[in-house]
Amino acid sequence: MGGMRQRIVVAGGSLAGHSAVTELVGLVPEAEIVWVTGEQHRTYSKPALSKEFMQARNELSELMLPDIGGDLSNLRIVRRSCASLDTANRTVTLDDGEKIAFDQLLIATGAQARMPGMLRGVGGVFPLRTLDDAVAIRESLAGRPKVLVVGGGLIGCELAASMRTLGLEVTLVERLDTLLDRPFGGAFGSYFLDLHRANGVDLVMDAMVERVSLNDGRVAAVELADGAKIETQLVVVGAGSEPCTQWLEGSGLIVADGVVCDSYLATSMPGIFAAGDVARWTNPIYDLQMRVEHWTNASAQGRAAARNLAASATGRQELRKPFADVPYFWSDQYGQKIQMVGWHQGHDRVELDRSADAPGPLARFYRDGRMIAAAGVNVPRIVMRLRRQIEEEARAQEAA
Amino acid sequence: MKIIVDRQRCDGNGVCMGIAPEVFDVDDDLYLHVAENIPEDPELRARVRQSVTSCPILALKLVED
Structure with a gap:
């Protein structure tokens, strides 16, 4: 686009989109960033909805994420849903018929309840x-x-x-x-x-x-x-939930229970990336395709996809990095802190650890002798240590 | 750079610890410990900022130098 300003569209107003936009405004200040979100609210914390918010332990205003800081003169927010994607003409059509042309697109439209x-x-x-x-x-x-x-x-x-x-x-x-x-x-x-x-x-x-x-x-x-x-x-x-990919039908983008991405969160079309609940990417930690529907993934993946997109937009190759991550989520039920790290699908052995003085059970999941996941109740230090161990072992194996 | 923890809110889910274990540590009583001095490493500081915006219950506040 000789001399013209590049335009990056981020589709999706939840955490992955928020985290991507936060990264992009600083990384590519020379581009115009259009953030399209079907939400009428600012980005809010979803994990709190079923817990603190439902128990009336916090109020609506306390759920809102802080504003994106810094210079936002290159950011435009459009509060509409995406209706379709035309990859040949590189435009997104909104639910009111408006078309927005893009040079790069980041898909973070999340998932919806079944x-x-x-x-x-x-x-x-x-x-x-x-x-x-x-x-x-x-x-x-x-x-x-x-x-x-x-x-x-x-x-x-x-x-x-x-x-x-x-x-x-x-x-x-x-x-x-x-x-x-x-x-x-x-x-x-x-x-x-x-x-x-x-x-x-x-x-x-x-x-x-x-x-x-x-x-x-x-x-x-x-x-x-x-x-x-x-x-x-x-x-x-x-x-359960399903990825919001209806608007991508007919776009030519490869979709199979989520937008299929490589380990750089790049989709099957150049300059189009995906992150969050909607993305099915190849996680180098496991060398497996997975779609992770959790808060920490949306945050880290939004940021990673933004950096890879910025690399493709600006040619700054030092920003390009595969997204290798050990998934993590937690749950709170009756004051019990239940945590899971890793990807247990395909495990062939579970080791259960329950000593009498432990505050709760701890489980390690293995596949072919290698630890792939761990879960525990009220043992955050151990679980987080195991998360690092899973990551380090995967990197060591990759290097070997 | 300094981190302020809202103790009324923090429930020790450890999201911050997962992103920046050098700075955040949740003990088995679910109490969050934060490093007093955060090194001037830009990569680490970017992760600390990400920890703050990733806290699902918004219990962390960042005060830049």
């Missing part, structure tokens, strides 16, 4: 993904409803714990016979079942919601596959 068909559009039934979802759930707690949680994953278990902490009556329905099976690789066996039972959650395992009974358009009860009926005035759904 909602089972029979629960869609029913009054008193909420997913939890956005701040607006969390506000709606919190507002409906005023009438002290009997709560039904659908799904025993991270969101479901955290919501159940928050609702119990508020003293509400809670039933949780999960289709497997374990809780948090996918995030923790089933390593802690009955630990989570015992934790929730001890705190008064009525657990209904091996069960699925089949039908919803309404009263005046609002949920009054749900019926399970085995015919059991559970009365409820509030249903919160933690049924």
Whole structure:
């Protein structure tokens, strides 16, 4: 674009986008940066939504990330959603029809909550993904409803714990016979079942919601596959999420449960990068493609993708670096600090460590004799040390 | 560069420790310890800034020199 200013579009207003924009305004001050976000709020903390915010331990203003500092004269924020991408003409079309041309694009449109068909559009039934979802759930707690949680994953278990902490009556329905099976690789066996039972959650395992009974358009009860009926005035759904890639259909970009990227977070098209929940990249630590839906990943990956994009925009090769990271997430339930580091999928052995005086269980996951992940309860120092160990061992193996 | 921890908020999730272990340390009582003096290394300081913006409960504040 001879003499013209380059334009970088960052699509997505959550943490990965925020972290990318923060990096880009400083790294490429000569370019125009357009930040497109479908959110009407400033970037906010999502992990707090199911925990501190739901328990009314903090307020809306306390969830907002600090402003992006420094000189922002080259930044324009557009509060619209992306409707489509034209890779031939290098334009993004917004939901109001406006087209924005770009030289480089960073896709950070995140993921959205999955909602089972029979629960869609029913009054008193909420997913939890956005701040607006969390506000709606919190507002409906005023009438002290009997709560039904659908799904025993991270969101479901955290919501159940928050609702119990508020003293509400809670039933949780999960289709497997374990809780948090996918995030923790089933390593802690009955630990989570015992934790929730001890705190008064009525657990209904091996069960699925089949039908919803309404009263005046609002949920009054749900019926399970085995015919059991559970009365409820509030249903919160933690049924997983899916990457927001609908707007990329027909763009020619390779999408397979996320935007497929190499280890530099570069997509299949030149000058187009991706980061956060929407990105499926090759993680050199594991030499595997993965999509990680956690806060720390969004933060670090947004920054890394921005640096690689800046390298492609300016030719400054010293900015180019593969994104090698040991994933990390944590959960808080009833004051227990549950942490997971690494990628446990494909493990062939789990070592469980539970000494009598330890504050909680600790698990190490191995594949072919190499530690690939670790999880622990109330042992942050050990877990974080293991995170470094996993990373160092991977780098040593790569170098060998 | 100095870090101020909001003790009412900090719950010891260790995100900061994961990004800049040289500066942040969460002990087994979930109490966050922060290094008094942060070395003038630009790479480390960039990670410390990232730790501050990455704190999911916004318990960290940065005071630049």
